[in-house]
Amino acid sequence: SAELCLLPALAALLPPLPGPGGPGPAEVGLGALPAEMRAAVRALVGGLDSLFTALGLREESFAVGALSRVVAAELASYAPARNRRRTAANKASVIFVDRTLDLAGAVGHHGDNLAEKILSVLPKLPGHKTDVMVNMVELTALKTTDETCSIIAPGCLAQPNDPAAKALWESFMNLKQKEAVMEARRHLVEAASRENLPIKMSMG
DSSP states (O other): OOSOOOOGGGTTOOOOOOOTTSOOGGGOOGGGSOHHHHHHHHHHHHHHHHHHHHHTEEEEEEEESHHHHHHHHHHHHOHHHHHHHHHOOEEEEEEEEOGGGGTTSSSOSOOSSHHHHHHHHSOBOTTOSSOBOEEOGGGSSOOOOOTTOOOOOEEOSOOTTOHHHHHHHHHHHHSOHHHHHHHHHHHHHHHHHHTTOOOOOOOO
8 A cells, every 4th residue: 555565575584683692782783694684684675775766765764673773774875775865856764673672562463444354364375475365266156065175266455456446455454444344335335236236235
C-alpha cells in the first residue's frame, strides 16, 4: 500500500546477539559481521536505495541499535545513494530499529483491521514469507471427495491494476474490522447485481 512496503527477501536478517567475548554493541562495524550478514546488509542498502530513488527521496537517517547503525552508516557512504541525495526533490527522515529490540512485543501487528486478521489467520503461500493463501477452490470446478488430495487454487488480494480491488485492500488495512467487512459486503452485492446473480447475505 502507499503506507507500507515489505522486503520479504530480507526477512531472515536479524542483528547478532552479543555473546561472551564477542564485540560489544558500540564496537560492531560491517567488518566485524559474518560474511553472510555483510552481504545481507549490502543487499538491504541497495534495496533501500532503489526504493528511495523510485520515491525521489533525500533521506536523513537515524538508528536505534547496533546493526541499525551499521545499515545507516553503509547507506550514508553508498556511492549511488550520495548521488541520489544530491538530486532528489523530496526529504524524508528514516529511522532504523534493530529487530531484536522488538522481541518483547513493544511493537507488533495487533491493529484492529481486517488485513492483519487475514495475514495472521490464513496459511502462508508456499515459498513466500509475507503472502498468505486465499483458497479459491470453491469458485472453480476442481471439486474432489478424496481427502488425501489437496488442491491449491490460491487467489491474491493485492490487485494493483484494478482500482476497485486496490481501494478494497486499502479499506482492509485502514478501516476497523467491522467497517471493512461492510465494505467487502458492499463490493460483493454490487458485483452480484452487475452479473444478475441471486445473492443472500446475512451479517452472521
